[in-house]
Amino acid sequence: MSNESFDDAPSDGRRSFLTGTTCALFTAGGAGLMTPYVKSWSPSARAMAAGAPISIDLTKISEGEMVVEEWRGRPIYVLKRSREMLESFESLDEQLRNPSSEDDQQPVYAKNDNRSIKPEFLVVEGLCTHLGCTPKFRPNKNEEGFTGFFCPCHGSKFDFAGRVYKGVPAPTNLKVPPHHYVDDNTLIVGAEKEETA
Ligand code: FES
Numbered sequence: 001m002s003n004e005s006f007d008d009a010p011s012d013g014r015r016s017f018l019t020g021t022t023c024a025l026f027t028a029g030g031a032g033l034m035t036p037y038v039k040s041w042s043p044s045a046r047a048m049a050a051g052a053p054i055s056i057d058l059t060k061i062s063e064g065e066m067v068v069e070e071w072r073g074r075p076i077y078v079l080k081r082s083r084e085m086l087e088s089f090e091s092l093d094e095q096l097r098n099p100s101s102e103d104d105q106q107p108v109y110a111k112n113d114n115r116s117i118k119p120e121f122l123v124v125e126g127l128c129t130h131l132g133c134t135p136k137f138r139p140n141k142n143e144e145g146f147t148g149f150f151c152p153c154h155g156s157k158f159d160f161a162g163r164v165y166k167g168v169p170a171p172t173n174l175k176v177p178p179h180h181y182v183d184d185n186t187l188i189v190g191a192e193k194e195e196t197a
Pocket of ligand 1: 128129131132133151152154156
């Protein structure tokens, strides 16, 4: 699990990969993350390649902090939103292209004001909906007062619910992957609840 601190400086190899290749498109299967050739894959490697669900320990995420995991070769952002982050949503609606999430970018259980199952946790794919760069987490206001996710490739902006701003290249909100909670501290990404029952 990679934690995104408030200054979102990379602190390990995988996060360096994710943020260091900001303008590289992610390819299905995450081929770029795999070793060149493995003669005999272990079952877990095969399962990973097939896109098996991943489990995330939520106890390791502090309020206001984001972690980056990988599922099906895609970066998955899990943000534990603060009250301030949640309270910012309503005032932003006028600036957003699709504030009510009318597009097809989330499962039905995440089509709500917070785009999430639990208000405090945002779970989205960390791929810009313009050309697939990895947006940067911006928890602190910049000189223009912006917070949220910023894609440096062509300047797209998203709020803390992954909702895209008007007037940027990205056409839609960030995608919410299938996910559910096993208990208060365990998130599963890659499967709906009924699929693993
Ligand atoms: Fe993000 Fe173009 S890829 S703005």
